[in-house]
Amino acid sequence: MNFLRIPSAFRGVRYTNTHSFFSQCLKSIPSRLQNKHLKCYHTVPEIPERNLTPLFSEHGIRVAWDEHQGHVVKSLNDRVKGTELEDHSIFNIVFQTAVLPEHAATFQFASQAYNNHFFFESLVSAEKAKADPKVQLENNSIIQQAIRENFESKEALLLKIKELASNTFGAAWIWVVLDDYNRLQVMRTFQAGSPFLWSRSQSKDPHLVPSVPDHSTRPRNYSHVPIINICLWDHAYFTDFGLFQREQYIDTWFQSINWSVVENRLKQSLV
Structure with a gap:
């Protein structure tokens, strides 16, 4: 099934190109292949860093990664078992189920698994963020320049994120x-x-009447390519920051970003 309309950033990329952003997407949620039946059953991968203090305590990691990701992946496996989706990567499942009402829950589980892994992949402890030059924004010139050109400064970017978060209710x-x-x-x-798909970006407040943009004038048939994200689900910050400290959680997250990961994502996505 030719379900995926490849964005311009991914055109010409083959799966064997391990440096491509597209192949990284496909591999970002590893799957265990059962050779006998040629079916994929998704597992919770190891994240690059387990020490993410003070953003996540050891207990916070267990809740936000081990337990939450484990629940999402198990629920996805339960839904796709015995279906035509069983042998597809999570990234592919996101696209195949995005516009099918009968697969609405499957989409949510697949997209959440992808979003959460994308989030944890770019995190380091605040101590490492201060001590390791490789992960600092100042030593990753492409993303630093892009932030300057589009937001003027990293402080202005953080302010924009916090303003949007302050107007956000719910997960x-x-x-x-x-x-x-x-x-x-x-x-x-x-x-x-998912930011990858206009049809399932779910970017409008569900309590408001959404406007429908005219996508026919856009130069490509693909939505946005994400380079970094932050989780505003309750489980991500309640454990370590409590109910009323979401702004402190966002500030701590911004000090815990591995900018070299973000730099690589941006370089592989530019057209």
Whole structure:
């Protein structure tokens, strides 16, 4: 099934190109292949860093990664078992189920698994962020320049993220994404919405009447390419920051970003 309309950033990329952003997407949620039946059963991968203090305590990691990701992946496996989706990667499942009402829950589980792994992949402890030059924004020139050009400064970017978060009620993700014109934007998706797809970005407040943009004028058939995100689901910050300290959680997250990961994502996505 040719379900995926490849964005311009991914055109010409083959799966064997391990440096491509597309192949990284496909591999970002590893799967265990059962050779006998040629079916994929998704597992919870190891994240790059387990020490993410003070953003996540040891208990916070267990809740936000081990337990939450474990629940999401198990629920996804339960839904796709015995279906035509059983042997697809999680990234592919997101696209195949995005516009099918009968697969709405499957989409949510697949998209949430992807979103959460994308989030944890770019985190380090605040101590490492201060001590390791490789992960610091100042030593990753492409993303640093892009932030300057689009937001003027990293402080202005953080302020924009916090302003959007302050107007967000309920479970959501905030993303820094690359748009059709290689510009960085800040956007929000509710629940497990995906920035990859216009149809399932879930970026409008569900309590408001949404406007419908005219996508026919856009230069490509693909939505935004994410380069970084922050989880605004309750489980991500209640454990270590409590009910009323979401702004402190966002500040701590911004000090815990591995900018070298973000730099690589941006370089592989520019067209």
